[in-house]
Amino acid sequence: MRRKQPTPPPAGPGPAPDPDTVIRLSSLNRVFASDPPVHALRDVDLTVRRGEHLSIIGPSGSGKSTLLNTLGLLDRPTSGSYWLDGVLTNTLGDLERTALRGSRIGFVFQSFHLLPYRTVDENVMLAEVYRAPRPGRERATRAERARQALARVGLGHRFGFLPGRLSGGERQRVAIARALMGDPALLLCDEPTGNLDSENTESVLALFDRLRSQGMTLLVITHDDAVSACASRRVRIHDGRLSQECA
Amino acid sequence: MTVRTHGTSPSRPAGGQRPRAPRHGGRRGRGDRPWTDPRDLWSESLAGVLARPVRSVLTTLGTVLGIGTLVITIGVASTAANQIVGRFDALTATSVSVVAPTPPPGSLDPPLVRWTDVEAVRRLAGVESAAALSDSQNTSNVQVKANDVVAPGTVNGQTLAVVAADPALPTAVRGTVTTGRFFDTGDIGRHERVAVLGYQAARLLGIADVRDAPAVFFNGQSFTVVGILGGFRREQRLSASVILPPTTAADRMGLKQVTRVLVNTSLGAAAQVARQAPIALAPGHEERLTVLAPPDLSRARKGVEGDVNGLFLVLGLVSLVVGTIGIANVTLVTVMERVGEIGLRRALGASRRQVAAQFLAESTTIGLLGGVVGATLGVVVVVSVAGVKQWTPVLDLRLALGAPVTGALVGLLAGLYPSLRAARMEPVDALRAPS
Numbered sequence: 042m043r044r045k046q047p048t049p050p051p052a053g054p055g056p057a058p059d060p061d062t063v064i065r066l067s068s069l070n071r072v073f074a075s076d077p078p079v080h081a082l083r084d085v086d087l088t089v090r091r092g093e094h095l096s097i098i099g100p101s102g103s104g105k106s107t108l109l110n111t112l113g114l115l116d117r118p119t120s121g122s123y124w125l126d127g128v129l130t131n132t133l134g135d136l137e138r139t140a141l142r143g144s145r146i147g148f149v150f151q152s153f154h155l156l157p158y159r160t161v162d163e164n165v166m167l168a169e170v171y172r173a174p175r176p177g178r179e180r181a182t183r184a185e186r187a188r189q190a191l192a193r194v195g196l197g198h199r200f201g202f203l204p205g206r207l208s209g210g211e212r213q214r215v216a217i218a219r220a221l222m223g224d225p226a227l228l229l230c231d232e233p234t235g236n237l238d239s240e241n242t243e244s245v246l247a248l249f250d251r252l253r254s255q256g257m258t259l260l261v262i263t264h265d266d267a268v269s270a271c272a273s274r275r276v277r278i279h280d281g282r283l284s285q286e287c288a
Numbered sequence: 289m290t291v292r293t294h295g296t297s298p299s300r301p302a303g304g305q306r307p308r309a310p311r312h313g314g315r316r317g318r319g320d321r322p323w324t325d326p327r328d329l330w331s332e333s334l335a336g337v338l339a340r341p342v343r344s345v346l347t348t349l350g351t352v353l354g355i356g357t358l359v360i361t362i363g364v365a366s367t368a369a370n371q372i373v374g375r376f377d378a379l380t381a382t383s384v385s386v387v388a389p390t391p392p393p394g395s396l397d398p399p400l401v402r403w404t405d406v407e408a409v410r411r412l413a414g415v416e417s418a419a420a421l422s423d424s425q426n427t428s429n430v431q432v433k434a435n436d437v438v439a440p441g442t443v444n445g446q447t448l449a450v451v452a453a454d455p456a457l458p459t460a461v462r463g464t465v466t467t468g469r470f471f472d473t474g475d476i477g478r479h480e481r482v483a484v485l486g487y488q489a490a491r492l493l494g495i496a497d498v499r500d501a502p503a504v505f506f507n508g509q510s511f512t513v514v515g516i517l518g519g520f521r522r523e524q525r526l527s528a529s530v531i532l533p534p535t536t537a538a539d540r541m542g543l544k545q546v547t548r549v550l551v552n553t554s555l556g557a558a559a560q561v562a563r564q565a566p567i568a569l570a571p572g573h574e575e576r577l578t579v580l581a582p583p584d585l586s587r588a589r590k591g592v593e594g595d596v597n598g599l600f601l602v603l604g605l606v607s608l609v610v611g612t613i614g615i616a617n618v619t620l621v622t623v624m625e626r627v628g629e630i631g632l633r634r635a636l637g638a639s640r641r642q643v644a645a646q647f648l649a650e651s652t653t654i655g656l657l658g659g660v661v662g663a664t665l666g667v668v669v670v671v672s673v674a675g676v677k678q679w680t681p682v683l684d685l686r687l688a689l690g691a692p693v694t695g696a697l698v699g700l701l702a703g704l705y706p707s708l709r710a711a712r713m714e715p716v717d718a719l720r721a722p723s
Contacts, residue, residue, distance in 0.1 A: 113635065115716045136639055143637010150719065154632040158339035170332060171637040173323040180325055223636070 058124050063227050063258045064089035064112065069121030071107050071281075081107040082118070083281040089227070094249065094259040096272035097283075101264065104281040109231050109262050114142040126226040143171050147220025151232035153212045155204040161215050162187045162200050168222040178224075190218040194248055210241025214248060221252075228252065230261040234268050246271050324642055333649035337657075340622070344654055347618040350611025351658025351698055352665065355691045357607050359666025361600035363683050367674050370682040382416075383522050384551040384562050385580040386569060390424060391545060400576060401546040401569045403454060403534050408568040409549060410456075414557025415565075419460030421523075421548040422452040422534065427541050432506040432530060434493040446492045449529040450506065452537030460550040461523045468498035468515030475514075476533040481540070483511040486527035487518035504530060509540055523550060558582050608698060611658065615702035619651045623710045630710055631718030644711035651703025652696050659695015663688060 058065040064087060071082040081104045089095050099105045110116035111123065114130060123130045126145045130138060147168075148154075155164045165187040174180055191197055194214040204212050213233060220228055230249075234242040249259055249271060261272060269275050277284050337344045386409075388401045406420040433445035457463075458470050467490075471482050483504060485495060495502050495513060503510045511532070520527050537543035549569060553561045562581035566574035623630070630643055638646075667688060674681035 110716050115635070115714075115719070139634070139637055139639045142635065146635075148632075148635045150632075152628070154628055154635075154719070156339075156629055156632075159335060163335070167633075168636055170328045171324055171633070171639075171642060174325075180327070219636075 057129075058088070058127070060127060061091045062088055062124070063091050063093075063126055064260070065122075065124040066112075067122050069111065069118045069123060071104075071111060071116070072119045081281050082111065085121070085281070085283050087276065087283060089258060089260060091226075091258055092253070092256050094253045094261070094271070094273045095276060096261045096263060096269035096274070097276045097278055098263055098266065098269045099278035103278045105262055105264070105278055106231075107281075108278060109229065112260065113146055113148060113229050114138045143223065145226045147217075147223055147225035147228045149213070149216050149220050149228060149230040149233045151235040153204070153209075153216045153236070155212055155215060155219075157204055159203075160200075161196065161202045161204060161207070162191065164204065164215060165190050165219045165222050168219045172223065187218075187222060190222045191215070193221060194218045195244075208241060209237045210244045213237060213241070213245050217245070217248060217252075221257075226258060228257055228259045230259065230263075232263055232265075233261060234263070234265065242268070324638075324645070329642075329645055329649055333646050333653055336622075336626075336646065336650045337653050343618060343622075344657070347615055347654050348658035348661060350607065350614035351655055351695050352611075352662040354604055354606075354608030354611045354698070355659050355662025355695050356666045356669070357600065357604035358694075359663050359687060359691050360669045361604055362687055363666060363670030363681070364673055365600075366682045366684065367670060367679055371677070371679045381582045382553045382555055382558055383582060384553060384558055384565060386549040386551065386565050387578040387580065388545070388547050388549075388570070389576055389578075390547060399545045400573055401549065403546060405546070405569050406454060406456070406549055409551055409565050412561055412564050412568055414553045414561050416552045416554055417456060417459040418549060418551045418565075419456040420454050420534075420546045421457070421526075421550060422537060422543040422546050423449060423529075424543060424545070424547070427451065427543060430506045430530070432489070432493065432504050434495060434502065434504055445505075446489070448489050448492070448506075449525070450532060450537070450541055450543075451526065451529050452532050452534045452541070452543040454534060457526075457531065457550075458517055460552060461517075461526060462521040462552070463517050463519045465515045466518040467496070468513070470515050470517065471533045476535050479535045479539055480533065481509065481511045481536055482514045482533065484515045484517050484531040485513055486520070486529050486531065487516055488528040489530060490516045492528070506530070507541060511536075608694075612698045612702045615651050615654055615658075615699055616705060619647060619654075619703050619706040620709065622650075623647060623706045627713065627718045627721035630713050631715050631721065634713075634715035635719060640711040643713075644707040647707035647710050648700060648703040651706065652699040655699015655702065656692055656696040659692035659698070662695060663691035666691065 066085050066087040069082055069085040069087075070080070073079040073081060085108065097105065097108065107116065111118050112125075114125070118131065121131075125141065128141060128145075130141065133141065155161075156167070159167070162184065166183050169178065169180075169183055169186075172178075178186070188197065188200055191200060194217050196211060196214055196218065199207060199211065199215070204215065207215065213236075217228070217233075233249075234245055237245060246268065249261070253259055253273070259272075261268060263269050274285075386401075391397060391399070401420070403420055406418050409415055409418045427450040429447050430450045431445050432448045432450075455470055455472055455476070458465055465484070466487060468484075470484055471480070474480075475482050485493065485504070490496065490513075493504060495504075495516070498513050498515060502513050504513055505511075511530075517531065518527070532541065532543070534543070549565065551561060551565055558581055562579045566577040566579055570577055633643055633646075634640075667683060670683060671681045673679075
């Protein structure tokens with residue numbers, strides 16, 4: 042899914058990141074107005090390059106969820122700037138953030154968030170419902186592309202199944218197929234193996250490796266060291282501060 | 289807004305190439321705006337409705353009842369009204385009576401309507417037959433006997449009315465002389481003591497045949513029965529009366545005054561004849577005559593519909609309100625149950641408006657479903673009722689088509705608040721809910 046494009050000259054120093062930077066956070070703060078105020082993110086700086094597999098690990102209460110929500114454009118930072126795929130998101134309105142979220146970010150949740158009453162392929166196709174058709178991505182070919190996305194996660198044989206008939210690992214792979222369907226710049230995974238047993242965890246991690254080798258950018262937030270060990274780069278979050286770890 | 293996006297990157301060289309601009313065919317396009325194909329909105333909401341089929345069916349019940357009641361009420365009312373108006377058949381619609389006031393006893397004024405004045409009515413356009421009739425209080429309860437011999441201890445004879453009429457009476461009441469003949473102008477001219485009995489009067493008196501010239505006795509006099517009149521289709525009360533020629537009645541019973549003129553008109557002429565007949569009968573005194581004309585048919589139909597409708601319309605509207613609340617309630621519950629789904633849709637790029645649109649479409653679909661089922665049931669009931677009663681079902685097409693639309697509107701109304709709640713949810717909170 043990586044697009045081959047002539048790489049333009051780097052933008053140089055300054056706020057605008059170069060095109061191979063999917064995420065750039067600089068001096069990001071998120072303070073929840075309560076009494077006393079909760080400083081969930083403190084001066085977070087983070088850059089994620091295209092094709093990277095980054096894991097963010099931290100215990101609960103470390104600001105992990107806030108970081109995920111901010112990265113997923115579900116929450117707004119209090120200060121600092123967030124560039125997503127070349128777009129500065131801080132100043133965007135609600136509608137634009139929604140559209141950007143739908144077009145650039147593929148979410149993978151711990152609890153899968155599959156609609157139980159829709160078949161696997163309908164769940165995958167849901168990713169395109171809120172997006173305008175583009176050349177090569179017309180409504181008529183949607184089912185075919187959903188089938189391809191399912192095949193890509195190794196579930197081509199589950200076409201037409203209801204999620205309830207799949208194992209946990211298969212369900213998570215359906216959710217990943219749905220995230221891939223939107224052709225995102227970034228796969229944002231929140232504890233993707235949190236609800237899976239070790240065998241299913243293996244299958245999902247193997248899929249992450251395969252996607253990474255195909256050039257997909259992965260950002261996995263987890264508290265599981267085994268999951269984070271698969272990443273090419275690891276970042277630890279503690280008390281709202283990020284600290285780099287060696288890969 | 290996109291301009292603002294560009295504007296916030298001061299370091300970007302003017303006219304500089306957007307690094308990934310070609311990716312989605314430009315970020316200015318509608319690809320950057322939340323967008324839904326109406327077909328997707330429809331299929332998503334239909335899937336939402338069908339996901340919980342039992343609940344959806346139960347939810348429609350209120351609307352089904354409301355719409356059904358409305359359709360049945362209006363349909364049965366219009367059918368019944370049509371039927372009742374249908375009973376005002378040609379006979380009723382063409383019958384006009386003119387009633388002349390009875391002069392006070394001892395009055396020396398000339399009679400308001402004379403027997404010969406009926407001829408003027410017969411000449412009116414639209415009049416098919418007319419006959420004058422005379423009755424009075426004194427002659428409405430006369431002891432009539434078929435035998436003059438008084439047997440001690442037995443009461444023979446019947447209390448009957450004695451009236452006078454002109455020879456056109458059989459035609460005017462659309463009856464037939466079943467036995468014998470009616471008196472004619474010769475009888476009238478000769479002041480003959482003849483009488484014609486109404487068929488019930490004949491039966492009461494035990495007279496079945498007039499070949500032997502039976503006699504009836506009343507007021508101390510005898511009269512020869514020349515015929516029996518039956519088959520009355522108006523003025524049924526004359527069937528239990530003794531009918532005398534006007535001259536005879538004037539001489540012997542004091543029935544001098546024409547009290548009633550029966551007019552039969554051609555179809556559609558009743559109203560006009562009702563206006564003209566009093567003038568023809570008593571020029572200059574027409575206001576003293578009372579005209580009994582058939583009611584206006586269209587007014588009668590509306591009256592009947594209005595009578596039947598009121599209560600049941602209220603009932604139907606109440607059910608509809610209850611149905612609306614039911615849909616609102618269930619949709620709200622559904623929204624609360626699908627918080628996770630709402631969060632997912634927001635994560636997939638659905639705007640608040642699109643989330644609201646989906647739940648609105650779902651409640652509208654449920655309302656529409658209720659409207660269609662309710663209208664169908666209503667039409668079936670109306671047709672069945674009409675079939676059982678052997679009536680002609682009358683259904684306004686606007687009603688049959690408007691009922692589902694009403695149902696959809698009810699659903700739309702009911703979905704407003706729940707969909708607003710769904711739209712207001714913050715995706716962060718919504719995603720935390722279990723899917």
